[in-house]
Amino acid sequence: MRVRSMAVVAGALALILAAGACTNGTNQVDSRLTVTISVDLPSVGSARETSQDTMDALNLYLKQRNNSAGQYAVRLVRNDTADGTSAWSEAACQKLAAEHVATAGLVAVIGPFNDGCVKAQLPTLNQADAGPLLAVSHASTADGLTADLSGDEARRYFPTGKRSFARVLTSESAHGAAAARFAAGELRLTRCLVLDDGEPTGAAMAASFAETARAAGIEVIGRQSWRRAESSYLRLFSDAWPANPDCVVLAGHFDNNGAQLVRDKVAILGDNTKVALLALDGFAGYPEFLSLRDAAGAYVTFPGRSTAALAAGTGPGATFIADFQAEYGREIRGDFTSYPLYAVAALQVLLAAIEKSDGSRAGVRNVVLDGDGVTVPAADSVLGHEVHVVPATGDVATGDITALRVVDGKLAEIRS
Numbered sequence: 001m002r003v004r005s006m007a008v009v010a011g012a013l014a015l016i017l018a019a020g021a022c023t024n025g026t027n028q029v030d031s032r033l034t035v036t037i038s039v040d041l042p043s044v045g046s047a048r049e050t051s052q053d054t055m056d057a058l059n060l061y062l063k064q065r066n067n068s069a070g071q072y073a074v075r076l077v078r079n080d081t082a083d084g085t086s087a088w089s090e091a092a093c094q095k096l097a098a099e100h101v102a103t104a105g106l107v108a109v110i111g112p113f114n115d116g117c118v119k120a121q122l123p124t125l126n127q128a129d130a131g132p133l134l135a136v137s138h139a140s141t142a143d144g145l146t147a148d149l150s151g152d153e154a155r156r157y158f159p160t161g162k163r164s165f166a167r168v169l170t171s172e173s174a175h176g177a178a179a180a181r182f183a184a185g186e187l188r189l190t191r192c193l194v195l196d197d198g199e200p201t202g203a204a205m206a207a208s209f210a211e212t213a214r215a216a217g218i219e220v221i222g223r224q225s226w227r228r229a230e231s232s233y234l235r236l237f238s239d240a241w242p243a244n245p246d247c248v249v250l251a252g253h254f255d256n257n258g259a260q261l262v263r264d265k266v267a268i269l270g271d272n273t274k275v276a277l278l279a280l281d282g283f284a285g286y287p288e289f290l291s292l293r294d295a296a297g298a299y300v301t302f303p304g305r306s307t308a309a310l311a312a313g314t315g316p317g318a319t320f321i322a323d324f325q326a327e328y329g330r331e332i333r334g335d336f337t338s339y340p341l342y343a344v345a346a347l348q349v350l351l352a353a354i355e356k357s358d359g360s361r362a363g364v365r366n367v368v369l370d371g372d373g374v375t376v377p378a379a380d381s382v383l384g385h386e387v388h389v390v391p392a393t394g395d396v397a398t399g400d401i402t403a404l405r406v407v408d409g410k411l412a413e414i415r416s
Helices: 002-018 048-064 090-101 115-126 152-157 172-185 200-215 234-243 258-269 307-312 316-328 339-356 361-369
Strands: 034-041 072-080 106-110 134-137 165-167 191-196 219-225 247-251 276-280 299-303 401-407 410-415
Touching: 034 048, 034 090, 034 339, 048 072, 048 316, 048 339, 072 090, 072 339, 090 115, 106 339, 106 361, 115 134, 115 152, 134 339, 134 361, 172 200, 172 247, 172 276, 172 299, 172 401, 191 200, 191 234, 200 219, 200 247, 200 276, 219 234, 234 258, 247 258, 258 276, 307 316, 307 339, 316 339, 339 361
Parallel strands: 034 072, 034 106, 106 134, 134 165, 191 219, 191 247, 247 276, 276 299
Antiparallel strands: 299 401, 401 410
16 A cells, blocks of 8 residues: 555656646645756865855745746756866766756756866757756856857857856956956055966966056066976066066966965065065965965955955845854855855846746846846845846956955955
């Protein structure tokens, strides 16, 4: 009898799912069409706790929205980009993308978290049979993801000729430009040596910083790369010393011999109160950097607003952060960019798009990346300002950066 009862229940559930129905939490059948959003996050590595908070934040926000977008019921499904040991691998991300395009009712992806995983997924998502499957990232900043469609890199990601990627976080180049405006306007720097680590992200940020800095009246006295393999950078800074710089900009990763670079900068040009040190993004979050005696007084910028800054404000962001703590009994974790809040911003974009769409993946993509696009007004946005995705590029119209300073071995926020 138990076996037969279970079979009857299973059959009834199958009929409900086939009809696109769901339950609304009161045991009543919800006859609305259900659409699914995948959330692609790593379960291992340094982002593991952030991934958990991201998923918890998304589930809470969707519950507050009654799991709805207009006439559609919405559900979230978390998928893991990790390959067991690392946060992502090309093979794991490509396999996940193939599963996405084969999943009926899946209309969009939030994420992935890592740039490399996004790049691995996009060609498959873009060629889905039912139309390009949209990914809206809360963490990927690579310039090429929103580059001109006529370029070789964009053609790799969007072989159909139609974009299928958008983001709510600022790009590498926009970050570099914002950092330059911060250097000119708030720090009043005038003569900068601009260095990158030779990698694409660092090079893009450095180039954008230099271009914007020149337009803002900063003289770029040098623009070159440091090499990770070098044992000393004393010659690099000695060559710059006659030009009398008042700042050094580092665009790249601390892992690329950043400690030696910082020590040699101070040895030749002086401490960071004499010649300012401005590190872009890739130095944030490294205890080894903060513990360096020669890092004292350095400025650090990173894309996005911090949880602390959003919590200190007013409006939907601060309210939601308080709701999160009440729901889960903990604060949103992470010292820097509030990726969980940016994921909620991505969900806000998608819910607005689903509500205006026909419920298909092509329809959702078209609402975001054709016509006027999607705008989440400031009064609703968890980021504290209007979020508008520019259809022509997929980039967000208004980007955020946060600036901090190294004080007593810690990062003190000075601007967000």
